[in-house]
Amino acid sequence: MRAETTPVSAPATTEIETFVADDIDEISPRMWDAHLDRDDLQASHQFVRVCQRSGVEDAKYRHILLTRGGKTVATATLACMDVRPELLAGSAVRRPVAAARKLFPGWLRIPVILGGLPVSFGQSCLRVAQGEPSAPMLARFAEEAERFAADAGAMVICFKEMDEMEARVADGLCDLGYFRVPSLPSCHFALPFADMEELERSMRSGYRRQLHQTFRECREHQLTVRHIDDWEPLEDILFELYERVMDRAEYQLERLNRSFFSTLRLAFGDQANLITVEGPNGEVLAYAMMLHGQRRSTFLIAGIRYSAKSGLIAYRRAVTETVADALSHGARALEMGQTSYGIKTRLGAKDTSRYLYLRARSPMLHGVLNKLGGVLFPTHEIPPRRVFQKPQP
Numbered sequence: 001m002r003a004e005t006t007p008v009s010a011p012a013t014t015e016i017e018t019f020v021a022d023d024i025d026e027i028s029p030r031m032w033d034a035h036l037d038r039d040d041l042q043a044s045h046q047f048v049r050v051c052q053r054s055g056v057e058d059a060k061y062r063h064i065l066l067t068r069g070g071k072t073v074a075t076a077t078l079a080c081m082d083v084r085p086e087l088l089a090g091s092a093v094r095r096p097v098a099a100a101r102k103l104f105p106g107w108l109r110i111p112v113i114l115g116g117l118p119v120s121f122g123q124s125c126l127r128v129a130q131g132e133p134s135a136p137m138l139a140r141f142a143e144e145a146e147r148f149a150a151d152a153g154a155m156v157i158c159f160k161e162m163d164e165m166e167a168r169v170a171d172g173l174c175d176l177g178y179f180r181v182p183s184l185p186s187c188h189f190a191l192p193f194a195d196m197e198e199l200e201r202s203m204r205s206g207y208r209r210q211l212h213q214t215f216r217e218c219r220e221h222q223l224t225v226r227h228i229d230d231w232e233p234l235e236d237i238l239f240e241l242y243e244r245v246m247d248r249a250e251y252q253l254e255r256l257n258r259s260f261f262s263t264l265r266l267a268f269g270d271q272a273n274l275i276t277v278e279g280p281n282g283e284v285l286a287y288a289m290m291l292h293g294q295r296r297s298t299f300l301i302a303g304i305r306y307s308a309k310s311g312l313i314a315y316r317r318a319v320t321e322t323v324a325d326a327l328s329h330g331a332r333a334l335e336m337g338q339t340s341y342g343i344k345t346r347l348g349a350k351d352t353s354r355y356l357y358l359r360a361r362s363p364m365l366h367g368v369l370n371k372l373g374g375v376l377f378p379t380h381e382i383p384p385r386r387v388f389q390k391p392q393p
Contacts, residue, residue, distance in 0.1 A: 016073065018140055019065040024048050024077075027065050034072040035129035039293035041271075042123040048077050050267045051117045054260040057081045059118040062148045066137055074137040076126040078145055079114045080152045081254065113149045115141065115159030115357070118254050121300055122186035122338045122354060124161045126170065134169045142176045149361055156365070159357040161186075167355050178357040179370050181377035184251065187336035189323065189349035190393045196324045199348070207387045210346055211320065218317050221310040222280040225321055231274040235261050237284050238274070241303025248306070249339070256301070264289075264300075275321045277314035285314035288322050297326035298335040319343050341382045348392065351382035 021027050029045035041047055052061055059081040066074040116125050126141065128134045145157045161183060162170045174180060193199040200208055218225075231238060239258045246255050264272055268291060275288045285308050289301040299322045305311045319340065326334040336344045341351060356377065360366035369376070 015068065016136060016140065017067045018144075019067070020144060021063045021065075022061055024052055024061065024063050027063055031065060031067070031072050032063075032075055035075070036127060039296040040127070041268075041291055041293050042117075042121060042298070043075070043125040043127050046267055048117065048125065050260070050263045051079075051119055054257060054263040056256055056260055057118045057254045059114075060152065062144060064141060064144050066140060072129065073132045074126075074128045074141075076115060076141045077117060078141075078148050079116065079118045080111055080148060080154060081114065081118045083110050083112045083253065110156070111152050111154040113145050113152065113154045113157040115145060115157065116161060119256065119260075120161075120253050120338065121298065122161055122184075122335065123298075124159070124163070124166055124170075126159060126162075126166070128169055134172050135175075138170070138172045139176065142173065142178075146361070155361050156369075157359045157361070162355045162357070164353055167353075170355070170357055173357045173359075176359075177366075178359045179373065181356050181358060181373045182379045183354040183356045183377070184338040185341070185351040185380055185382055186338050186354055187341065187344040187349040188352045189326075189334040189336055189344070189347070191323070191327055191332050191334060192393060193327060195327055199323070199327075202388045202390070202392075203348070204387060204389055207346055207348075207385075214313070214316050214320060217310075217313045218277070221313060223285065223310060223314055223317060224278045224280075225317065226276045226278060227325065228274040228276060229270055231265060231289075232262065234274070234276070234284065235265075238287060238289070238301075238303055241284065241287065241305055242301060244306055245302055245304055261289075261301075264291075273325070275318055275325055277317045277321070279308065279310065279314075283308070285311050286318045288318040288325075290322060290325055292326070292329045292331065295331060296333045296335065297322075297329055297331040299337055302340075315340075316343055320347060323347060345382065345385050346387065348387040 019027065024045060032045040036043055048063070059079040062078040064076045065072065128137045149157055159170060159173060171180065193202065200211065203211070235258070238261055242256065246252055271292050273290050275290065276284050277286045279285050285305045287303045288299055291298045291300050302315065302318065304315045322336065323334060336349050345351065358369060360369050
C-alpha cells in the first residue's frame with residue numbers, strides 16, 4: 001500500500017493523507033466504511049471485495065482512501081478493464097467479432113480506467129464525507145486515475161454512474177478536464193407502504209388491473225414464487241439464465257462471471273436473497289437477486305428462460321415480487337436498475353438520471369469524444385406515468 005501526504009486548504013488541518021492499495025484487503029474495512037451510510041452497500045468494503053475476489057472481467061484495481069487526522073474523508077475504487085466495443089453495439093456486430101476473437105483473443109479490447117467497479121448496477125462508488133470540501137478529494141482521485149492509466153496503457157478514464165446528488169460533487173471533475181455525458185437512467189421506487197396490499201390500494205385502477213393480470217397469468221400457467229436465502233444449489237442455473245439475458249441485452253459494459261454469484265452469497269449471507277418463479281415441474285423460469293440494507297433494497301441481477309412459453313410472464317412476476325420482498329425487509333426504497341423500464345415504471349418506480357465523466361489522455365481523442373458525446377451517449381427519455389392516486393415521494 002502506498003501512502004502520501006498532500007497539503008490542501010481544509011478545515012481542522014492542512015493535510016490529507018492518501019492511501020492507495022491494489023488489493024482492498026490492504027485497507028481496513030472499518031476505515032473504508034467509516035463515512036458511509038449503512039444502506040450504502042455497493043460502495044462498502046464488503047461489496048468492493050466481492051467484485052475483486054470474483055475476478056469480474058479480470059479487472060485490476062486501485063483503491064484510494066483519503067484521511068485527515070486519522071478520520072476517513074473520502075474513498076474511491078478505480079478499475080482497469082478491457083472494454084469490448086462490440087458489446088456496446090447490436091447483436092449483428094457482436095456475433096462475428098466474438099467468432100474472430102476465438103482466433104485472436106486480444107483483438108478489439110480497449111483498456112479503460114473506470115472510476116467505479118466493473119459491474120453495472122446503476123451505482124457509483126466515489127464517496128466524499130458530508131461537510132468535506134470535494135475539490136481536493138476529486139483532484140487526488142483524478143491524479144491517481146492518471147497514474148493508473150499510464151501504468152495500464154489506458155487512453156480513456158471514465159468515472160461512472162453518478163446520480164443527481166452525486167453529480168453535484170462529481171461536476172468538480174469538469175474543472176479537471178473531464179466532460180459529463182448521460183448514462184442509462186436507473187429506476188428508483190420510493191416505498192411509503194406497509195405492504196403490497198396497501199401499495200395496490202394506492203394504485204390507479206388501470207395500473208392495478210395490469211398488476212392483477214400478471215397474477216392471473218401466473219396462476220393460469222401454474223407458476224410458483226419462492227424466496228431462497230441459500231442459492232448455492234441453483235448457481236449453475238442462475239448463471240445460465242443470466243447469460244441468456246446478457247446475450248439479448250442492447251447495452252452492456254461487462255458480463256459477470258460464475259464466481260460472482262457464489263462470492264456475493266458468501267459475503268452477504270442473509271442480506272442477499274433470491275426470488276425464483278418456477279414452472280409446474282419446478283424448473284426455474286425467471287429469477288431476481290436482491291441485496292438488502294436497513295432501509296433500502298436493490299434488485300441486482302435477473303435471469304430469464306426465454307425458451308419457455310411462460311418465461312416472460314415469469315420475469316414480470318419476479319420483478320413484481322422484488323417490491324414485495326423489499327417491503328418485507330422493511331425497505332423504504334428499492335433501487336431497480338437500468339433495464340426493463342416499462343415493467344418497473346408501471347409498478348410505480350421512477351426513472352432517475354445517471355451520469356458519466358470522461359477524459360481521454362490524448363487531446364485529439366478527447367476532442368473527438370467530447371464532440372460526439374451526444375451521439376455516443378444519447379439521452380434516454382422514459383415516458384412518465386402517474387401510477388398512484390396521490391403523488392408519492
